[in-house]
Amino acid sequence: xxxxxxxxxxxxxxxxxxxxxxxxxxxxxxxxxxxxxxxxxxxxxxxxxxxxxxxxxxxxxxxxxxxxxxxxxxxxxxxxxxxxxxxxxxxxxxxxxxxxxxxxxxxxxxxxxxxxxxxxxxxxxxxxxxxxxxxxxxxxxxxxxxxxxxxxxxxxxxxxxxxxxxxxxxxxxxxxxxxxxxxxxxxxxxxxxxxxxxxxxxxxxxxxxxxxxxxxxxxxxxxxxxxxxxxxxxxxxxxxxxxxxxxxxxxxxxxxxxxxxxxxxxxxxxxxxxxxxxxxxxx
Amino acid sequence: xxxxxxxxxxxxxxxxxxxxxxxxxxxxxxxxxxxxxxxxxxxxxxxxxxxxxxxxxxxxxxxxxxxxxxxxxxxxxxxxxxxxxxxxxxxxxxxxxxxxxxxxxxxxxxxxxxxxxxxxxxxxxxxxxxxxxxxxxxxxxxxxxxxxxxxxxxxxxxxxxxxxxxxxxxxxxxxxxxxxxxxxxxxxxxxxxxxxxxxxxxxxxxxxxxxxxxxxxxxxxxxxx
Ligand code: FES
Ligand code: FES
Numbered sequence: 001x002x003x004x005x006x007x008x009x010x011x012x013x014x015x016x017x018x019x020x021x022x023x024x025x026x027x028x029x030x031x032x033x034x035x036x037x038x039x040x041x042x043x044x045x046x047x048x049x050x051x052x053x054x055x056x057x058x059x060x061x062x063x064x065x066x067x068x069x070x071x072x073x074x075x076x077x078x079x080x081x082x083x084x085x086x087x088x089x090x091x092x093x094x095x096x097x098x099x100x101x102x103x104x105x106x107x108x109x110x111x112x113x114x115x116x117x118x119x120x121x122x123x124x125x126x127x128x129x130x131x132x133x134x135x136x137x138x139x140x141x142x143x144x145x146x147x148x149x150x151x152x153x154x155x156x157x158x159x160x161x162x163x164x165x166x167x168x169x170x171x172x173x174x175x176x177x178x179x180x181x182x183x184x185x186x187x188x189x190x191x192x193x194x195x196x197x198x199x200x201x202x203x204x205x206x207x208x209x210x211x212x213x214x215x216x217x218x219x220x221x222x223x224x225x226x227x228x229x230x231x232x233x234x235x236x237x238x239x240x241x242x243x244x245x246x247x248x249x250x251x252x253x254x255x256x257x258x259x260x261x262x263x264x265x266x267x268x269x270x271x272x273x274x275x276x277x278x279x280x281x282x283x
Numbered sequence: 284x285x286x287x288x289x290x291x292x293x294x295x296x297x298x299x300x301x302x303x304x305x306x307x308x309x310x311x312x313x314x315x316x317x318x319x320x321x322x323x324x325x326x327x328x329x330x331x332x333x334x335x336x337x338x339x340x341x342x343x344x345x346x347x348x349x350x351x352x353x354x355x356x357x358x359x360x361x362x363x364x365x366x367x368x369x370x371x372x373x374x375x376x377x378x379x380x381x382x383x384x385x386x387x388x389x390x391x392x393x394x395x396x397x398x399x400x401x402x403x404x405x406x407x408x409x410x411x412x413x414x415x416x417x418x419x420x421x422x423x424x425x426x427x428x429x430x431x432x433x434x435x436x437x438x439x440x441x442x443x444x445x446x447x448x449x450x451x452x453x454x455x456x457x458x459x460x461x462x463x464x465x466x467x468x469x470x471x472x473x474x475x476x477x478x479x480x481x482x483x484x485x486x487x488x489x490x491x492x493x494x495x496x497x498x499x500x501x502x503x504x505x506x507x508x
Contacts (some may be wrong), residue, residue, distance in 0.1 A: 036440065049423030049446065054439035058428045 020046060020056050024063055033064045037206045061113070069104045069111035071149055074128045074241060078117030081124035085139070090124045091113055092142045109150065119240035120253050120261060122175035131242040133253060133261040133276050166208045166255035173235035175255060180205065191254070193238070197221060203232075210262070213271060223269045226250075228236050244272035287355040302346040302357055303331055309440070311359045314368070314388055316375075317409035318347040322418055327409045330388070334358040337438055365392075373397035378404045384458035401402055405459060406436055412453030420452050453505050 020042065025039045034057050043050040057063045075090040090112075094100055097110050102272055104111040118126050123135035127142075129149050137145070166188040170177045181189040190205035195217065202218030204227075221227060229238040229252045240253040244265040251263040251274065265272035284295045289306050296305045301324060306313055316328035326348040333346040335357050343364065346357075358364060369392055375385050377399035385407075389395075410427070413436060417423045424447035428435050438444040 039439070049417070050427070050439045051423055051426035051428075051444070055426045055428055059430045 020048070021060075022051055024053075024057055028063055031067075033067045036065075052266075055092050059198070059281050061115075064111075067104065067108065069108050071110050071113050071130050073110055074115045075101075075112070076116070076118045076120075076124065076126040076128075077114045078121065078124075080121035081117075083127055084124040088123040088139055088144060089115070089137050092139050093127075093146070096143055096146055110146070115241060118253075119238065120172040120255070122172055122263065123255060128241060131245070131251075131274065133240070133242075133263070135255075135259070135261055135276075163272060165210055167210050167262060168208065169254040169262060170257065171231035171234060171236070172238060172240070172253045172255050172261070173231055173236040176231065176233035177257075178254065179208065185209075185216065186212050190216075192232055194235075195221070196228045196230065206264075210275065213218065221268045224267060226267045229266060239266075242274075244270060245271035245274075248272055285351050285353050286355070287351050287357065289357045292358055296351055298351070301327065301353055302335070302344075302349045302351055302355075303335060305347065305351055306333070306359050313346055313359055314391070314406075315347060316384070316388070317411055319411060319456060322411065322414040324348045325410050328407065328427055330368060330375075332371070334361045334363055334364050347415050365456075368392065369394060371439065374399060375407060378402050379407050380460045381405075382407075382459040407459050408434060408436070409458060410436070411456040411458065413434065415452045415456045420448060422446050422448050422450075424448075425453060 023046070024034060025043050027034055027042070031038070039053050039057060040050060041051045042048075046053070050103045057065060073093060075086060075093060077090065078085045082125050090101060093112055096164070097105050097112060099105055099110070099112055101112050101114045108233050118133070120126055120133060120135065123133070125137050127134040127137045127145070129145070134145055137200070166186075168179055169191055170179075178191045178193060179189045180192040181193075183190045185205065185207040186209045188208050189194065191208050192203065192205050195202060195204045197219075200219045204215060204217040204221075207214035215221075226249045230236065231238055239250055240255065240263065242251040242253070242263060244251055247265060247267050247270045247271065249265055249267040249272075251272070253261050253263045256262050256275070261272045261276045263276075285298050286293060286295050287305070288294070289302075289309055290311060292309060294309060299380055300308075302320065303313055303324075304317070313331050313333065317332045318331060324347045326345045329345050331346045332343045332350075334341045335344055335349070335355055336342055337356060341356075341358075346359070371454050372385070372389050372392055372394055374397075375382075376389055376394065376397045379385055380401065381403065390396070408427075413426050414461075416425050424444035425436055428437060428439075438447070491496060
């Protein structure tokens with residue numbers, strides 16, 4: 001029982017008093033699922049009836065009571081992806097893996113879930129595997145993608161990418177270009193978005209050079225603030241399902257012209273980002 | 284004190300009372316299903332709808348959860364209310380037709396058939412049992428699990444809860460399942476199951492005098508002789 005003790009008290013010393021959800025999130029992050037004994041522990045430590053904890057754990061899709069696989073595949077069944085064939089993609093994945101949505105393969109390699117919108121409707125049907133976007137998924141390629149993931153997405157990562165190159169991006173919801181050529185940073189047109197944080201709302205421009213991280217904002221953004229990004233054209237919030245690998249804030253997906261998706265961390269100062277170019281992954 | 288109008292009648296009630304309590308106090312009947320005195324209001328069944336406000340801007344609210352407001356106009360049986368109530372009853376009938384409580388309510392409102400796909404659920408998610416367990420029995424053995432279509436009431440992990448006191452309070456308040464078998468002799472019981480399970484008050488000393496809702500129950504009969 002000793003290694004479990006750590007999960008709440010030591011890993012989250014100041015969180016014992018905070019809400020059940022945070023506790024469960026910490027456990028889920030540690031084990032990949034919520035083991036039974038841990039739920040009993042949470043109930044004991046928060047002084048709440050077990051059934052309340054269990055109710056929360058079964059209510060949220062983010063929590064799983066059974067072990068999840070090493071890779072998590074989320075197939076989008078949101079409206080936009082649905083009309084573009086999301087359900088057939090889901091069926092195909094189910095067929096290939098031999099499991100239903102919500103289940104895990106016997107070898108614990110893959111878990112499949114269906115979600116309602118991953119924030120990249122313009123690229124539907126969308127599939128996300130371990131945080132990497134696979135846009136405009138074709139049924140014929142599903143097998144190939146899963147094979148590649150099996151071999152290890154990691155091995156195909158280019159470890160440090162020092163190249164600096166400009167990207168041309170558009171909103172992942174409406175596909176309207178976000179480029180603004182009236183303004184330049186690093187000698188290239190900027191990416192224009194609107195941002196909101198701490199009751200402030202304003203314009204912000206980002207350098208379009210991949211790896212530059214330069215931003216200029218109407219309101220100065222304090223370090224470490226998590227900012228909400230909005231498309232200046234369709235006003236939808238640019239938010240996907242993925243979380244930053246470095247700090248855990250949510251990632252902001254944008255479509256790269258020519259195919260692919262770039263995701264940047266929404267926390268000021270965090271350099272977490274991810275670039276998927278049509279299946280080729282450069283981290 | 285707060286002054287409001289119920290069906291045109293001006294009344295004064297204590298602050299914090301609900302519209303349901305005020306209307307019942309005046310003698311206006313409002314049907315309820317998920318409301319029970321002694322349990323916190325929950326607003327699950329919507330059967331207690333009333334119309335509040337003046338005509339073009341009036342709206343329907345559940346009276347069991349709506350606290351009285353100064354100058355509020357309430358109608359407990361307007362045409363709109365009756366239509367909504369009948370619809371709710373039809374929906375309840377569609378999901379749980381075998382419930383005696385729902386059948387009685389339906390006949391009271393002259394509903395003889397319903398227009399929806401017939402289902403045979405044994406729970407309408409009114410949450411009475413959950414509140415009973417938590418608020419009256421101080422136990423918290425059962426609760427809501429899951430969400431949406433898969434929402435259900437039960438114990439964690441579907442195993443017998445170690446905090447359940449086997450008082451039967453949940454069965455007692457349930458308007459839908461009618462699980463409680465009211466026969467007192469094993470041979471006459473519907474399934475005879477109760478005669479074969481070990482009833483805690485009978486087998487364990489510490490439960491001898493516990494509060495129990497299972498009256499009449501085989502255990503009491505056995506204990507008597
Ligand atoms: S509907 Fe699939 S990403 Fe929005
Ligand atoms: S009695 Fe008011 S909603 Fe059920």
